[in-house]
Amino acid sequence: MRTSYDVTIIGAGLAGLQCARLLARQGLNVLLVDRKNTLDQKVHTTGIFVRRTLVDFDLPEDCLGPPIKHVTLYSPAHRSLELVSQHDEFRVGRMGQLYQRYLQQCLHAGVDWLPQTSYLSHSAIKGKSTVRLSSGVITTRYLIGADGARSRVARDLNLELNREFIVGVESVFQSAVLAGPPRLLCFLDPKLAPGYIAWIAHDGEETHLGVGGYPALFDPATALQDFRSRVENIIDLRKAKQIESRAGFIPVGGVLRNIANSTGLLIGDAAGAVSPLTAGGLDPCMRLSAFAANVVTEYLSTGDVQALQAYSGELFRSRFASRLWARRIASTIRQPQLIELGCALLRLPLFSRLANHVFFGRGSFPDVTDQPTLVCRQHS
Numbered sequence: 238m239r240t241s242y243d244v245t246i247i248g249a250g251l252a253g254l255q256c257a258r259l260l261a262r263q264g265l266n267v268l269l270v271d272r273k274n275t276l277d278q279k280v281h282t283t284g285i286f287v288r289r290t291l292v293d294f295d296l297p298e299d300c301l302g303p304p305i306k307h308v309t310l311y312s313p314a315h316r317s318l319e320l321v322s323q324h325d326e327f328r329v330g331r332m333g334q335l336y337q338r339y340l341q342q343c344l345h346a347g348v349d350w351l352p353q354t355s356y357l358s359h360s361a362i363k364g365k366s367t368v369r370l371s372s373g374v375i376t377t378r379y380l381i382g383a384d385g386a387r388s389r390v391a392r393d394l395n396l397e398l399n400r401e402f403i404v405g406v407e408s409v410f411q412s413a414v415l416a417g418p419p420r421l422l423c424f425l426d427p428k429l430a431p432g433y434i435a436w437i438a439h440d441g442e443e444t445h446l447g448v449g450g451y452p453a454l455f456d457p458a459t460a461l462q463d464f465r466s467r468v469e470n471i472i473d474l475r476k477a478k479q480i481e482s483r484a485g486f487i488p489v490g491g492v493l494r495n496i497a498n499s500t501g502l503l504i505g506d507a508a509g510a511v512s513p514l515t516a517g518g519l520d521p522c523m524r525l526s527a528f529a530a531n532v533v534t535e536y537l538s539t540g541d542v543q544a545l546q547a548y549s550g551e552l553f554r555s556r557f558a559s560r561l562w563a564r565r566i567a568s569t570i571r572q573p574q575l576i577e578l579g580c581a582l583l584r585l586p587l588f589s590r591l592a593n594h595v596f597f598g599r600g601s602f603p604d605v606t607d608q609p610t611l612v613c614r615q616h617s
């Protein structure tokens with residue numbers, strides 16, 4: 238293993254893996270570091286991929302569950318609204334398998350991989366950074382923070398930090414019984430999930446049952462327990478086997494403004510690249526990391542700091558305006574009666590279009606293909 242790299246990426250979640258394999262394919266020497274021992278452990282996402290990601294990126298077929306086109310939205314009083322898309326809208330990733338597959342692709346492209354290694358700090362002098370890792374010291378021309386929602390790299394690079402979070406917890410089951418086709422069930426309930434939703438994602442093979450909300454407003458473990466007993470009449474878990482528990486922080490303040498400088502940049506949750514409304518971060522991981530790989534390649538090959546200007550959270554953020562407003566509203570409405578009323582309105586034809594738009598619309602992370610000079614569509 239070398240001690241000097243073009244690019245060092247801290248964090249081998251979806252963002253870090255996507256960026257590492259693309260950079261290595263461009264011929265750069267890349268080091269990928271994660272404190273985890275193996276990537277199929279401690280997964281902290283449900284793994285629901287939306288249609289736009291499935292269309293734009295060729296995710297390995299065997300790392301995805303069966304397609305889902307049905308959504309049921311429940312009000313606090315459990316009145317339901319059925320939404321059906323003409324398309325296959327969602328697929329639940331088999332995330333451990335997907336991370337391992339992408340890691341194989343990284344290794345194949347020449348990435349050096351350091352598992353079970355923590356990033357500690359770095360210092361930058363004259364275009365080179367010295368990075369202190371728990372296993373020793375390396376030097377790098379550029380540092381990428383893909384180290385998640387509470388990024389230490391962001392802090393050390395003097396870039397912006399996420400400030401608004403929700404927390405999500407879920408249990409994953411096999412052999413749960415739910416009548417009808419594979420579906421996503423979303424429950425609006427400010428007690429179980431203040432500021433977000435409780436969910437069941439059932440694709441016929443795996444079932445994820447979870448709650449999310451502002452950490453100051455609920456106890457996630459208790460809420461998950463309550464939720465499980467509240468949905469006993471909807472899903473039969475008596476013969477189901479729990480195979481995993483997952484949990485994590487989700488930044489919902491929108492993509493951060495200041496996410497790059499001449500020493501390093503941020504991708505994925507570290508950049509706040511999560512939809513403030515749906516809390517979906519997987520599409521942004523794929524899209525923003527591909528864009529970052531192009532920007533970094535251009536910067537390192539030309540040495541021109543102007544290349545980094547396109548990588549500005551400010552540019553992306555303007556496209557999030559309506560979702561940021563929706564998040565502000567979601568964070569303030571705590572009365573079940575108001576949510577019940579909102580759900581009743583969604584059953585009216587005019588407003589049901591809005592519900593369809595939220596669940597089946599193509600508006601995930603802004604597509605950066607229309608940024609001048611840079612192209613983000615990358616296929617694996």
Ligand SMILES: Cc1cc2nc3c(=O)[nH]c(=O)nc-3n(C[C@H](O)[C@H](O)[C@H](O)COP(=O)(O)OP(=O)(O)OC[C@H]3O[C@@H](n4cnc5c(N)ncnc54)[C@H](O)[C@@H]3O)c2cc1C
Nearest residue numbers: 248250251252272282283285356385405485505506518519
């Ligand atoms: C419960 C839950 C459910 C979710 N469900 C969905 C969903 O269904 N669909 C969707 O689109 N989004 C979902 N999200 C959001 C989505 O999972 C995230 O946005 C996405 O996984 C972020 O990926 P990432 O690579 O940026 O970060 P992470 O996946 O958090 O990866 C960061 C990596 O950095 C490593 N790391 C951190 N610090 C260090 C350090 N100091 N040294 C070395 N390594 C370090 C960690 O070990 C980790 O492997 C969910 C989030 C949660 C919490």
